[in-house]
Amino acid sequence: MHEAVRPLLEKLNARPMRKLGKSRRELFEQVEKATLRALPARPYQLAxxxxxxxxxxxxxxxxxxxxxxxxxxxxxxxxxxxxxxxxxxxxxxxxxxxxxxxxxxxxxxxxxxxMPASHRQHAEWTPSRLIRWAEGVGPSCAKLVEELMTKRPHPQQGFRSALGVLRLAEERRYGKQRVEKACARALRHRAVGYKSVVAILQHHLEDTDETAADKGPLPEHENVRGAHYYH
Structure with a gap:
């Protein structure tokens, strides 16, 4: 089909147009050809x-x-x-x-x-390197970082949360000591995650005494019904 159309196209371009008195070929040579630009060095890429x-x-x-x-x-x-x-x-x-x-x-x-300056020495992230890095904060931080990676199908999926916890230890408002305590509390409650550690730090719960003995017995009150009420 293209071979059949090509001579007809040449004939059409060479035929003078009634109103202009010039052919399409003449107009191209006189007006358009001088303004043409070279094609881009690379083809267009869809983005x-x-x-x-x-x-x-x-x-x-x-x-x-x-x-x-x-x-x-x-x-x-x-x-x-x-x-x-x-x-x-x-x-x-x-x-x-x-x-x-x-x-x-x-x-x-x-x-x-x-990367922050403190992260550059750990640029080649592996589970073992992240755990060793966390050991610099404390044993609880190292344990939490290890669990962040081992509880996922692929350790790399825990890198983001592990790096987030390690970044908290670098921040002046928290520091290594508070982050270590927050990690210890998160492990005790099986709340192993970056968001859990952040919540503990934001609410200053890392130093909260959790032992029931220190809280003492429940007070005597008519609204405290006891276990027998529900039988």
């Missing part, structure tokens, strides 16, 4: 956008893979532009990070310059 929130470990998630952004963006809402080859992260229209696209699910792509 997609999504909204994301920067997690506690200063990474954003895209199709099961995690990409780093500057750690100062933790908690902020960003725009992620992704093509087959590239992932870019924007904040208020400004590009904050760019990565080569990865299709490995459950893995991290991290640029060292995005």
């Amino acid at each position: 997609f956008w999504k909204k994301a929130r920067v997690n506690i470990d200063y990474h954003v998630e895209l199709e099961g893979h995690w990409y780093s952004v500057p750690y100062t963006l933790v908690g902020k809402s960003v725009d992620v532009r992704h093509t087959e080859a590239c992932v870019e992260v924007f904040l208020a229209g400004r590009r904050m990070a760019s990565h080569v696209r990865s299709l490995e699910k459950g893995r991290f792509t991290t640029q060292p310059e995005h």
Whole structure:
């Protein structure tokens, strides 16, 4: 079909138009040809956008893979532009990070310059390294970090929460001593998670006395009915 149309197209382009008195070919040569630009060096790439929130470990998630952004963006809402080859992260229209696209699910792509100074020596994260890092806070922190990774199908899935707990120990308002106590309380209550540790710290529960003996017996009162009431 294309071979049959080609000579007809040439004939149409060479035929003068009634109103202009010139053919399409003549107009192209005189007007349009001089304004043509060269084709781009690379073909057009289709791009997609999504909204994301920067997690506690200063990474954003895209199709099961995690990409780093500057750690100062933790908690902020960003725009992620992704093509087959590239992932870019924007904040208020400004590009904050760019990565080569990865299709490995459950893995991290991290640029060292995005990390706090205290994290850079642990750039190659593995479960054993994170646990050793947590031992610098205390045995309870190390135990909690270990459980964060062992209770998941893949240890990498616990990296985010583990890094979040370790970041709490670096913050001036909490510090290692309070975080260690908060981890100990979280372990006693089997509330093993980053959010649990944060809640304990925010409500200053890490030093709360939990022993029933210290609380004393329940007071005598007519509204305290006792177990026999429910039989």
